[in-house]
Amino acid sequence: MDPQRLITSLLAHTHEGIVITDAGAMIVEVNRAFSELTGYSRTEAIGRNPRFLQAGHHSPEFYAHLWGALLEQGYWRGELLNRHKDGRMIADRVTISAVPDDNGVTAYYVGLFSDITHSSESRRQLQQMAYHDALTGLPNRLLLLDRLQSAIARADRENIMLAVCYLDLDGFKPVNDLLGHAAGDQLLIMVAERLRHCTRESDTVARLGGDEFVVLLSSLNQAEECEPTIHRLLSVLAAPYRVHEQSFDVTASIGVTLYPLDGCDADTLVRHADQAMYLAKQAGRNRYVLFDADQDRQLRARRQQLSRIEAGLTAHEFRLYFQPKVDLYRGVVIGAEALVRWQHPEQGLLPPSEFLPLIEGHLLMVKLDHWVFTEALEQMDRWQAQGLSLAISINVSAATLQQANFPDWLAEQLAEHPHIPPQSIELEILETTALDDLQRALQAIEQCIQLGVGFALDDFGTGYSSLTYFRRLPVRTLKIDQSFVRDMLIDTEDMTIVEVVVNLAQTFQRAVIAEGMETALHGAALLRLGCHCAQGYGIARPMPPEALPDWVKTFTRHPLWSAGAAIEGLPLLNVEAEHRTWVRQVDDFLHGACPQAPFVSDEQTCRFGRWYIQQGLLRYGHLAAFQTLEPLHHQFHELARELMEPQARMDVDAALARLPELYTTCDLLIEQLYRLQRELLTP
Numbered sequence: 004m005d006p007q008r009l010i011t012s013l014l015a016h017t018h019e020g021i022v023i024t025d026a027g028a029m030i031v032e033v034n035r036a037f038s039e040l041t042g043y044s045r046t047e048a049i050g051r052n053p054r055f056l057q058a059g060h061h062s063p064e065f066y067a068h069l070w071g072a073l074l075e076q077g078y079w080r081g082e083l084l085n086r087h088k089d090g091r092m093i094a095d096r097v098t099i100s101a102v103p104d105d106n107g108v109t110a111y112y113v114g115l116f117s118d119i120t121h122s123s124e125s126r127r128q129l130q131q132m133a134y135h136d137a138l139t140g141l142p143n144r145l146l147l148l149d150r151l152q153s154a155i156a157r158a159d160r161e162n163i164m165l166a167v168c169y170l171d172l173d174g175f176k177p178v179n180d181l182l183g184h185a186a187g188d189q190l191l192i193m194v195a196e197r198l199r200h201c202t203r204e205s206d207t208v209a210r211l212g213g214d215e216f217v218v219l220l221s222s223l224n225q226a227e228e229c230e231p232t233i234h235r236l237l238s239v240l241a242a243p244y245r246v247h248e249q250s251f252d253v254t255a256s257i258g259v260t261l262y263p264l265d266g267c268d269a270d271t272l273v274r275h276a277d278q279a280m281y282l283a284k285q286a287g288r289n290r291y292v293l294f295d296a297d298q299d300r301q302l303r304a305r306r307q308q309l310s311r312i313e314a315g316l317t318a319h320e321f322r323l324y325f326q327p328k329v330d331l332y333r334g335v336v337i338g339a340e341a342l343v344r345w346q347h348p349e350q351g352l353l354p355p356s357e358f359l360p361l362i363e364g365h366l367l368m369v370k371l372d373h374w375v376f377t378e379a380l381e382q383m384d385r386w387q388a389q390g391l392s393l394a395i396s397i398n399v400s401a402a403t404l405q406q407a408n409f410p411d412w413l414a415e416q417l418a419e420h421p422h423i424p425p426q427s428i429e430l431e432i433l434e435t436t437a438l439d440d441l442q443r444a445l446q447a448i449e450q451c452i453q454l455g456v457g458f459a460l461d462d463f464g465t466g467y468s469s470l471t472y473f474r475r476l477p478v479r480t481l482k483i484d485q486s487f488v489r490d491m492l493i494d495t496e497d498m499t500i501v502e503v504v505v506n507l508a509q510t511f512q513r514a515v516i517a518e519g520m521e522t523a524l525h526g527a528a529l530l531r532l533g534c535h536c537a538q539g540y541g542i543a544r545p546m547p548p549e550a551l552p553d554w555v556k557t558f559t560r561h562p563l564w565s566a567g568a569a570i571e572g573l574p575l576l577n578v579e580a581e582h583r584t585w586v587r588q589v590d591d592f593l594h595g596a597c598p599q600a601p602f603v604s605d606e607q608t609c610r611f612g613r614w615y616i617q618q619g620l621l622r623y624g625h626l627a628a629f630q631t632l633e634p635l636h637h638q639f640h641e642l643a644r645e646l647m648e649p650q651a652r653m654d655v656d657a658a659l660a661r662l663p664e665l666y667t668t669c670d671l672l673i674e675q676l677y678r679l680q681r682e683l684l685t686p
């Protein structure tokens with residue numbers, strides 16, 4: 004056989020793997036056994052440095068020693084841990100020889116590999132590697148989980164507790180960045196040492212990778228027992244580290260979870276401890292946070308509910324119901340409020356209280372509000388096609404109102420429904436919403452008003468609005484909260500609150516509507532207090548949109564309401580008090596009881612004067628009792644003015660003689676006002 008063929012046949016039939024490299028350690032030939040051993044074909048191997056087989060287990064010093072022997076003695080023999088192409092570890096017994104050329108200079112290296120993976124010593128080594136962290140020699144995640152599982156079983160059996168402490172170093176990255184990975188590794192080894200020292204033999208310290216460690220305290224009798232150990236861990240780890248002649252301060256953030264309080268499997272326990280560690284970081288590092296299983300359950304439940312609501316939106320499970328709003332005095336329907344419902348496939352029709360609190364302040368709330376809006380506008384279009392034009396109120400949450408682009412979004416929606424007059428849309432905002440961030444709310448509200456829509460303050464009286472705030476809010480309507488309306492017939496304080504809100508609305512020239520009007524009798528009382536508009540079960544419950552047109556057609560005023568009303572928009576008691584006060588002040592002045600002339604506003608700017616010109620004439624101009632008011636009112640102010648002129652002061656007796664005239668005019672004016680009220684109350 005010629006030598007070349009002999010060599011080729013030798014290579015092919017040798018059971019040991021053979022690798023031949025050139026002097027630069029580049030593979031020039033491998034045999035079939037090599038491919039079988041490593042999983043790499045000849046073409047995959049040729050041209051590469053055999054380094055690609057390394058499993059990352061041996062240190063750089065190990066390889067330096069290997070090369071030293073090769074260069075000095077011409078060969079090296081030993082064991083190498085390599086990685087098969089499929090990822091598993093293989094142990095090889097290897098002999099590498101340098102092959103010199105004719106001049107004695109190394110031209111090739113030949114390596115002979117035989118597989119010893121299954122020998123007992125290498126098995127032990129491989130196992131050590133599989134279950135330990137190469138850098139620190141600590142158990143790795145696999146071994147930790149294994150021990151954790153046993154610890155859980157033992158805790159169950161012996162009725163004890165265990166703590167999983169997840170550690171992440173604070174300030175480790177600068178060490179790595181400043182001094183390089185080798186220094187970082189050195190620090191990690193020091194950390195591992197410290198951890199080992201301050202735990203017991205029976206505890207497990209594991210490294211999960213990077214700068215993350217887990218300490219498993221496996222036999223606690225009660226929860227508090229782990230505290231001293233954790234404090235010790237924190238303080239031991241916080242002592243300065245000397246690396247490369249420099250001192251570094253590194254601390255640890257620790258998350259702790261306790262089994263069986265947190266009754267989960269090993270994997271989940273580690274994850275929970277990790278979550279708590281994250282909270283420790285957020286809370287300022289160098290501390291520990293105990294995982295709160297209850298809170299986590301609630302959080303998870305909430306997340307689930309949120310995604311169920313979101314899915315419901317996508318699946319068109321939400322509905323809009325509408326509740327009519329009426330003018331009790333005139334007996335007409337003035338609009339309806341859109342109220343959202345969830346037609347849940349299993350739980351049936353759910354009211355907002357079942358789902359809105361869950362999404363309060365969440366982006367999903369904004370999504371829902373948007374849906375309500377577009378749905379309401381589409382419904383208005385549908386009704387219009389059936390010949391029903393109705394003003395609609397829509398509830399808007401704080402989150403939505405505070406979206407920077409809300410006014411623009413609203414403008415787009417309105418543009419898509421050109422047949423709906425923006426004036427027929429009223430946005431209901433909660434008193435608290437409007438006042439939380441007044442400046443921002445004001446801006447958004449004003450921009451929306453520019454578009455033509457109006458605003459109402461919902462649930463009025465339950466918030467904490469000061470009058471100053473209230474005056475600055477450009478809302479056109481106050482909705483008296485249903486809690487006051489509901490009990491006004493049995494609770495005089497509630498009755499007073501309703502009355503005060505009605506007066507407040509009148510004073511600030513806002514419309515007022517009562518919500519929660521549960522019976523017709525409530526309606527009669529509201530009318531007497533000067534509140535003409537109402538919404539509530541006493542009129543109609545919220546209904547699906549199909550039902551509304553018929554309801555509107557058949558709505559009639561309840562006989563109790565036609566019993567009459569107070570004078571709309573006129574705070575009668577205030578008018579009386581105001582004028583009587585002026586009379587008394589003029590009296591005091593003329594009798595010398597007060598040195599300065601009192602201020603009496605003129606007839607156009609006093610409360611009655613303003614009402615008379617604006618609402619009074621429009622509404623009651625045709626009534627005889629109304630027509631007698633103006634001359635009396637004029638006479639009152641004229642007389643008051645005359646009595647305070649300098650002339651009157653010079654002739655006090657003459658002025659005093661006319662004082663009874665002022666009293667009489669005032670009495671007549673008030674009497675006439677009450678007559679008007681009576682006229683209105685008797686149909």
Ligand code: C2E
Pocket residue numbers: 326341342343354355356359372375398399400431461462485518519520521538539540541545
């Ligand atoms: P709200 O805006 O004050 O609406 C009035 C609530 O009172 C409605 O409850 C209505 O059904 C109920 N109601 C009306 N008349 C009576 C009555 O005579 N007696 C009683 N006991 N209750 C009456 P609902 O529909 O359960 O809504 C509750 C709240 O949920 C609403 O209070 C509003 O704040 C919010 N909401 C409802 N729909 C929406 C919506 O589409 N978007 C937003 N953001 N919030 C909404």
Ligand code: MG
Pocket residue numbers: 340398431461
């Ligand atoms: Mg409302």
Ligand code: MG
Pocket residue numbers: 461462482484485518
């Ligand atoms: Mg309300």
